[in-house]
Amino acid sequence: MNPILRKLVGHADLDAEDLSVLADLCENPRIVEARVDLVREGQRPGTVHVILEGFACRYKLTAEGGRQILAYLIPGDFCDLHGFVLENMDHTVATLSPCKVVEIQRDSIVALVARPKIAMALWCSALVDAAILREWLVNIGQRPAEARLAHVLCELLLRLRIVKLEDRGAYTLPLSQRDLADTIGTSAVHLNRVLQSLRRQNLITWKDDQLVITNMARLAEVSGFNSHYLRIGKAHQNSERAL
Amino acid sequence: MNPILRKLVGHADLDAEDLSVLADLCENPRIVEARVDLVREGQRPGTVHVILEGFACRYKLTAEGGRQILAYLIPGDFCDLHGFVLENMDHTVATLSPCKVVEIQRDSIVALVARPKIAMALWCSALVDAAILREWLVNIGQRPAEARLAHVLCELLLRLRIVKLEDRGAYTLPLSQRDLADTIGTSAVHLNRVLQSLRRQNLITWKDDQLVITNMARLAEVSGFNSHYLRIGKAHQNSERAL
């Protein structure tokens, strides 16, 4: 079952032909190993990348050598639709874990957005991405490191649930501590301490890439997490019936 | 001369009729005093607001009472085009200074986006807004407070230049220090100290809302500022000829 479908059905009332067009996109996936740049800052991508399996991210490097992760790209996410309108990328897209990726050609994208419901779903999805970015800014700007980390873990839980990659508070989190540090803007050392604080409070466990949120209510509380910005609608909640 | 035009001509090759349609929008502006919410989080705006004069912002409040400013809205900026697609706002839009604002009705927006070049220009403009948001995340996540402040001031210089509200490094900055603190995620006290550090280095002066960047090269250097993400193209640089 295709994560693109799972994601987009939450944003628009796709009909059978829409679904089959989307399913056809995933014909020839490519396996990409971890830590590979898919599209680099300054480039103009000729194709659109979609993640089918694994974790990828957007990031930017600073002159001082720091890396800021700007977004996580999880199965079902389109990486570079903006590259279609603007000349070149203002950031880099890279895999964090091994990934299964499809590259969609320009023609296919044009065919996609010619279908009104799919265009609507992609449009909504882009707006949710922007809302996530705003929430990250609040997160990094206003909260202490422990709350920042907790917030990111809460958000991932809900995003992965949409594409059915979460099971009762548990999901695969194939990241290094440095990756997490670069997303919440702390040093790797401090991230480690904050992580252990969450473990000591019995809020999470994390071993062998398996993250388990053992107390979601409490984790959401310490992080000030409110899922509203993710716009998880009825369609997503009952996506088993919608499909 | 209309700031909407100044801004959009940089993104698309608008013809005479496009320009006149855009100019007609600004017929009945409204004066709004400082610190007034234009659209609140959770609401679904029925109209689209455009700033013609003054400074506004997007912001979110946290449970702990903190405010994070997510974007500055300056003359020519559309405040809530996304409200058209999604049900409700994930953040609040408010004036920071007294503003001249126009409210565009749904019908007029539909008429606007029916014109391909205007739709393209609005689309590009939204993508630049997203790029600015990403750069802010890098700014807050990776740089120390002094560089963060310097970066914001550099960005504003260039954005205001596009709409001809900057003159040889000087522009009107009608914000309080608290506003700046809430944009770079520091306390107001620390912002004050960092501000004075920039003044002591003779990089800026700021008095009676008049900000002067006395050494742009140096200010850009200390903040790691690179204007690339703003996508200021040829059309903007020679906008006096384009109009």
Place this chain on the structure above:
DNA sequence: CGAGCCCTTGAAACTCGTCAATGATCGTGG
């Protein structure tokens, strides 16, 4: 004239970053 807001400054406390060292795991090549 007083109230309120903004800017400014000092001192103390705290969060967080840097430096340094250790152990664990893992893939690679000798």
Place this chain on the structure above:
DNA sequence: CCACGATCATTGACGAGTTTCAAGGGCTCG
């Protein structure tokens, strides 16, 4: 096969950046 280097997680000590608390001065406005 084992040694080696590389990457990652962990911990301690120290210092820098930043917050909080507190107080005072300048300004506007009622």
